[in-house]
Amino acid sequence: MADLASEFLGIRSPNPFWLASAPPTDKAYNVNRAFEAGWGGAVWKTLGEDPPIVNVSGPRYSAIHSNDRRVIGFNNIELITDRPLQTNLDEIRQVKRDWPDRALVVSVMFPMNEQVWAKYVPMIEDTGADAIELNFGCPHGMSERGMGSAVGQVPEYIRMATEWAKAAASVPVIVKLTPNVANILPPAKAAKDGGADAVSLINTINSIMRVDYDTLTMYPATDGMGTHGGYCGEAVKPIALNMVAEIARTPETADIPISGIGGVTDWRDAVDFLALGARNVQVCTAAMVYGFKIIDDLTDGLSAFLDDKGMTSVSELVGRAVPSVTDWQYLNLNYIEKAVIDQELCIKCGRCHIVCEDTSHQAITHTVNGERRFEVIDEECVGCNLCVSVCPIDGCITMRQLTDGFDPRTGQPVSNEKANWTTHPNNPMRKTS
Amino acid sequence: MPDIRTNRLSPEEIARNFSELHPPLSRPEALIEADRCYFCFDAPCTTACPTGIDIPGFIQKIRSGNLRGSAHTILNENIMGGMCARVCPTEVLCEEACVRNTHEEKPVEIGLLQRYATDPIFDNDTQLFSRADSSGHRVAVVGGGPAGLSCAHRLAALGHDVDLFDREEKLGGLNEYGIAAYKTVNDFAQREIDYILSIGGIEVHAGVTLGQDTTITRLRDEYSAVFLGVGLSSVNWLGIEGEELPGVENAVEYIAELRQASDKGELPVGRRVVVIGGGMTAIDVAVQSKRLGAERVDIVYRRGIDQMGASDYEKNLAKTSGVTIHPLARPLKILGPGHASGVLFERTTLAEDGSFSDTGETFTLDADVVFKAIGQQLRDGVLDDGSIKMKSGKIVVDDNQSTSLAGVWAGGDCVLGGDDLTVTAVQHGKVAAIAIDHYLRTREKSHG
Numbered sequence: 001m002a003d004l005a006s007e008f009l010g011i012r013s014p015n016p017f018w019l020a021s022a023p024p025t026d027k028a029y030n031v032n033r034a035f036e037a038g039w040g041g042a043v044w045k046t047l048g049e050d051p052p053i054v055n056v057s058g059p060r061y062s063a064i065h066s067n068d069r070r071v072i073g074f075n076n077i078e079l080i081t082d083r084p085l086q087t088n089l090d091e092i093r094q095v096k097r098d099w100p101d102r103a104l105v106v107s108v109m110f111p112m113n114e115q116v117w118a119k120y121v122p123m124i125e126d127t128g129a130d131a132i133e134l135n136f137g138c139p140h141g142m143s144e145r146g147m148g149s150a151v152g153q154v155p156e157y158i159r160m161a162t163e164w165a166k167a168a169a170s171v172p173v174i175v176k177l178t179p180n181v182a183n184i185l186p187p188a189k190a191a192k193d194g195g196a197d198a199v200s201l202i203n204t205i206n207s208i209m210r211v212d213y214d215t216l217t218m219y220p221a222t223d224g225m226g227t228h229g230g231y232c233g234e235a236v237k238p239i240a241l242n243m244v245a246e247i248a249r250t251p252e253t254a255d256i257p258i259s260g261i262g263g264v265t266d267w268r269d270a271v272d273f274l275a276l277g278a279r280n281v282q283v284c285t286a287a288m289v290y291g292f293k294i295i296d297d298l299t300d301g302l303s304a305f306l307d308d309k310g311m312t313s314v315s316e317l318v319g320r321a322v323p324s325v326t327d328w329q330y331l332n333l334n335y336i337e338k339a340v341i342d343q344e345l346c347i348k349c350g351r352c353h354i355v356c357e358d359t360s361h362q363a364i365t366h367t368v369n370g371e372r373r374f375e376v377i378d379e380e381c382v383g384c385n386l387c388v389s390v391c392p393i394d395g396c397i398t399m400r401q402l403t404d405g406f407d408p409r410t411g412q413p414v415s416n417e418k419a420n421w422t423t424h425p426n427n428p429m430r431k432t433s
Numbered sequence: 434m435p436d437i438r439t440n441r442l443s444p445e446e447i448a449r450n451f452s453e454l455h456p457p458l459s460r461p462e463a464l465i466e467a468d469r470c471y472f473c474f475d476a477p478c479t480t481a482c483p484t485g486i487d488i489p490g491f492i493q494k495i496r497s498g499n500l501r502g503s504a505h506t507i508l509n510e511n512i513m514g515g516m517c518a519r520v521c522p523t524e525v526l527c528e529e530a531c532v533r534n535t536h537e538e539k540p541v542e543i544g545l546l547q548r549y550a551t552d553p554i555f556d557n558d559t560q561l562f563s564r565a566d567s568s569g570h571r572v573a574v575v576g577g578g579p580a581g582l583s584c585a586h587r588l589a590a591l592g593h594d595v596d597l598f599d600r601e602e603k604l605g606g607l608n609e610y611g612i613a614a615y616k617t618v619n620d621f622a623q624r625e626i627d628y629i630l631s632i633g634g635i636e637v638h639a640g641v642t643l644g645q646d647t648t649i650t651r652l653r654d655e656y657s658a659v660f661l662g663v664g665l666s667s668v669n670w671l672g673i674e675g676e677e678l679p680g681v682e683n684a685v686e687y688i689a690e691l692r693q694a695s696d697k698g699e700l701p702v703g704r705r706v707v708v709i710g711g712g713m714t715a716i717d718v719a720v721q722s723k724r725l726g727a728e729r730v731d732i733v734y735r736r737g738i739d740q741m742g743a744s745d746y747e748k749n750l751a752k753t754s755g756v757t758i759h760p761l762a763r764p765l766k767i768l769g770p771g772h773a774s775g776v777l778f779e780r781t782t783l784a785e786d787g788s789f790s791d792t793g794e795t796f797t798l799d800a801d802v803v804f805k806a807i808g809q810q811l812r813d814g815v816l817d818d819g820s821i822k823m824k825s826g827k828i829v830v831d832d833n834q835s836t837s838l839a840g841v842w843a844g845g846d847c848v849l850g851g852d853d854l855t856v857t858a859v860q861h862g863k864v865a866a867i868a869i870d871h872y873l874r875t876r877e878k879s880h881g
Contacts, residue, residue, distance in 0.1 A: 067464040067496055347535040350474030366475065392471050393536065 002306035004299055006040060006314055008280045009172040009197050009257060011130040013040035013103040015299050016314050017270070020261050020282035021045050021107035021133060021176070024292075026081055028091035032098070037292035038299065041103025043200075043282060046080035046135045047088055047124065048109050049116065053079045053142075059220035061288075062209045064235065071289045073235035075209050077227060079141045080109050085123075093127040104128075105174065109135040109147050112157060114164045121168035131171050134161060134196075136187075137178040137203020139230050149203065152178035155190035162194025172197035174259060177243075179205050179236075184243040188253045199247065200259035200282060202240040204230025233285040237263030241276055245325045248277025265294075267301030274314060275321035329421040336402040336414060337383035339363075339376045345396040348372055352387035352397060360386050378408040435680055435772045435801040436704035441726025447698050450724035454615045454750075455519075455545060463549040467495040469533065469541045477530035478543060484511035484860045488527055488543055495550055503550035505561045510863075512586045513579050515555055515625050516608055517856045518548035519617050522713075524746040526856070555624050562632050565592035570657040570873050573598065575643050578606020579855045580662030580845030582629050583862030584869075588660075589634035591870040596656070597635050600642040606664055607846075608855060610689035613717040614697070615724070644814040649821075653840055658869045661828065661836070661843040662862060665809035671709065675767030676805075680774075684708065684718035684806035691721055698725075703801030706730045707776050709764055710806030712742035713853065718804045719756045730756045731798050733776070735763040737783045742853070765795065767803055775799045811847055824849050833868035834861050842869055 006016035018041035019025050019034050026045040034042055055078055064073035081088055096104045106129045110116045124132060136152030143150040151157040158175065165173050175191035177184065179202035191199050206228050212219040218226035240262025247253045260278025264270055265286040273281045286294050302314070311317055341352065341364075353364040353374050363380035364387060365373060376387075383399060391397045402414045422431050442450070458466060470492040478488040487506055494503035507514040523529075523544040531540030554561060570593045574585045577599035585595045603609050608622045630637065641647060643663060652659045668683040670676065680703075694700050702725040708715050711734035723730045732751065734741055738760040741748065751758060762778040775797050781789040810826050822829045822837035827849040834842045844861025845851055851858065 067468040068461070345536075347471075347532040348473075348477070349471040349532045350476075351471060354474035372475075372477075 001303045002312055002314075004040075004303055004306075004314060006280050008103070008259065009131060009174070011041070011103045011105075011172070012101070013280075014038075014101060015040035015295075016274070016280035016302075017264075017295060017298050018042060018103055018105070018259070018280060018282045019287060020284040021105075021135065022284040022288075023076075023078060024284060024287050026083070028095050031091075031095050031104075034287075034292050034295075035095075035099045035102050038295045039102070039292065040280075041105065041130075043105040043107050043133050044088065044092055044129070046107040046109045046138070047085060047120075048080045048142075048147075049111070049120070050085045052082045052084055055079055055082045056222050058222040062220045062229075063233075064209065071233060071285075073209075073231060074233035074285045074288070075207050075229040075231050076204070077140050077229040080107075080135070080138070085120075089123060089127050092124075092129055096128040096130075103130050105131040105133050107133040107135050107176070108165075109138070109142060110161075111145075111147060112151065112161060117161065117164040118168050121165055125169055125171055129171065131174055131197075132165060132169055133174040133176050133200060134165055135176050135203070136161070137176045137201075139178060139180050139204055139206045140228060149178035149180050152176075152187055152203070153181055155186040158187055158190040159194035162191055162196050166195040174198045174200050176203055176261075177201040178203045179239055179243060179262075184246055185250055185253060188247045188256065192253060192256045196256065198257040198259060198279075200261055201243055201247075202236070202262045204232045205236055205239065207231030232263065233289075234263045234265050234269075237269060237272070241272055244273060244278050245276040245322065248319060248322045249325050264298075267298050267305060270298060270302055271305060271317065274317045275319070276325070277319045277322050279315075279318050331420055332418045333421065333424060334415045334417060334419045336407050337399040338378050338381045338402060339383065339385075339387050339397055340400045341374055341376055341387075341397050342395070343373070343375075345393050346374060347393055347396075348374065349392060350374060351390050351392065355386055355390050360384060380409060382409065435774065437680070437701045437801050438704075439701050440698045441702055441704075442698065444698055447725070451614050451618075451697055453618045457552060458542070458545050458549045463495060463546060466542050466546055467492050470496075471532060473532055477532060478527035478541075481526050481530035482511075483526070483854065483856045484514075484517075484863065486510045486514065486527075486547075491550055492541070492543075492546055495546060500550055500553055501559065501561070504554045504559075507547055507551055508554070508561060511856065511859050512583050512629055512863075513608070513625060513855060513859045514547055515551040515628075516579075516617065516622065517859070518544050518551060519621065520608075520612055521854070521856050522744040522746065525744045555621070555628055558628065558631070560631060562586075562590050564589055564632060564634055567594070568592040568870075568873060570594065571596065571655075572658045572660065572869060573652040573656040574660045574662065575599075575652070576606060576662035576664055576845065576847075577601070577604035577626075577637070577639075578662055578664050578845060579608055579858035580664075580862040580865075581606070581660065582626065583859040584660045584662060584842075584844065584866045585635045585862075586629045586632060587863050587866030588869060589632050591866065593634070593657075593870065593873070595635045596638060598638045598641040598643065598647070600640065600666075602639050604637065604639070606662075607685075610692060611685055611714070612692070613688065613721055614692055615721075644812070644816075649816065649838070649841065653838075657840075657873055659841045660834075660862070660865050660869065661841065661847060662845040662858065663811070663815055663847050665811055665846045667810050667812040668805060669808045669810055671764060671805060671807065673764055673766055675769055675773065678767055678769055678771070678773045680772045680801060681767055681803045681805065684710065684714050684804040685809065687804065688714070688717055688721065691725075700725060702727050704728045705799050706802050706804065707798050707800040708732045708804045708806055709776070710734065710804075710808070711736070711740070711760075712806060712808065713744075713747060715741075715804075715806035716743045716747040716751050716756075718806055720751055720754045722802075722804075723754050723756055732756060732758045733762050733764065733778060733798070734758070734760050735781055736787070736789050737761060740783075740787060759798075761789070762796070763789075763791070768797070773800055773803045776803055809846070827851065830861075832864075834865035835868060840872075 004015040021043040060078040138148035142148035175196040260273030261282040356364040491503040491506040528540040768775040780794040842865035845858035
């Protein structure tokens, strides 16, 4: 079995799975249970100034469910820790003492005031914690008070607060970014410029889950009123992966270590984050939905995957897919694929036909020689992958590359030369050699 | 001495044996099952449904929590969708066509989902239908079974007034009198009829027998149009010695008695029961006899097991209920004396074209009761003057259920092409009603 031992900013943990700063890491009781279950590390739920904030005593969470009540997306309005600072510091100290082989990072959130950072950062470091994570991401509640995502949305603030934290800290400083921005690169760059040792992302996304269909008021609500929360869970993974990959593939930010967060539920999600440039992953929602036991599949599945790929460590996987991510303008416009339907596997549901017919290119039959039969019409197929996406049978529809001859759709010969938009004759801004 | 007794089983055993065969789905079960539907294009299940219910459509509405819309999708095509959800042989109709069968051999439970969608409508008496403005026409519908009820309901919805005649006191036809008790409990058949009639405009005339109390000729004179859904109420004869002996019974009558009995334990049942026939009725009477406490129940069918009219599911139900099926044997004689004591059979052999011939080899099965389940025929004298075109003892109709007699439509088991299924009868009634409506409205136009 491949060794999952992980090192992030010199912090060792038995595996690359850390619990993210969130409700599961609010108390020693929970973190101890997580470590007993096998989690590699934990980022303690965000600490703030005393006196502690207060939370609502009503619904803090809600979910988008499938019909069998599987949680697909999740939303929360819980604020940072509502326990006294000293209580948290005492527990952090004890947990780190009890679990020296696990990564223990402390998340913090302070106002934009250098003196405050200078006062609290040393207190936190004194617990023996391995690193500090700056919460510039929470989009609800704290952002109204000028913290959380209110900082993360302004690169200058990120840089400023990172500098204050670095000035006061001797342990590594991780900056946790908010996805509630138009472009993730300026915040990542600002963190780096401020001296951050790493970035972690994504925090949650501004969200309202739904309305109550009886009362036609926002749901969930606290005494009839609701407020936007932060969206997370499986549904947000693609958004997170894009932001991770953007940082990993952009030269100005490529060298900053990334801790990947956002919808990691099973080991394949971890493979996505690691291959797209994250050096470890953080998990919250999956644990809040299933409990800490999911760590068994996360570690076991990742280890088996590395074995299958002939890799001996997680680091061999990190960033492997990054070179395959590019801008649209560099995609090879001479490359041609056509869908192929395996008639042996086809169950004749006709979904491929109707979606292609109604919403795309009229490239799939419904009847051939009087029989119900679904075949790709190469003369119409643009290779869009919609049929593959909607087919209920995995592997029934695949894409086949045309390597020679003519494309029956355009009548043009298949070219093995690469050609992209930057040089395309239809591009008024094309480069000429 | 024949051993025929009541109360062979305790009331608890009877109650258990006659509880519902398929309990309804709970909400979580229904939602998970609904999620299994692939929402097929030009769905094979819909094509396989004789009434053409948009099955993926109603399942999608279950998924989205729109149960009333789901029920309307069902009942608008099949007003007896509640009963059909219970008695349809879905395993040879919609569920057989389900594409899920290809890889997993487990179709979507369409019948149970249909029941899930429609039950609340009947439980809460939610009226989903309204009547069009009155057309001023009155139509006679003869027969209060599925075909007649379906026709009457659609006619009423289209704005016509209906007089509905039935020779029994209770409407429902075979739905009320002919369906195994464990397939429809809690008096669902009557609740469904109440729902159908609640649309208004349907006046029921119970206890009226066509051919005795009224005639087709009279109905044609008095009404704008006539629909015949009279079913097949006369039991076929075996034409063998001993058929008139006590202890020889008609399966349909016994099933009807059982359905109407308030205490099923009070129904006499033989210790050894022999059923002659191979259709659903044979299975129903055999399984119910077993469930009433018969020690040994044998079904004997003259042709092969694959030729039986009963579906594979029904045949399995018989086997798992402890009924023995003997294919390839035909009755020669019912043994007496004075009361049926057994049946003498001759073994048959099957040719490739499905025809059978005798082998000369005989055997005897002991019996206290012998049930005839060999099909029914049109009652003599129903079609008074013989002017309606018939074939093989059934009424000939066209695609619109129109008979050879102007102004007369027919449907259900009494027509050629009827197949002993509620769902088919409902479709006949619906098609006829639409055709009658078209006929009346085009006639109005041409008469200015």
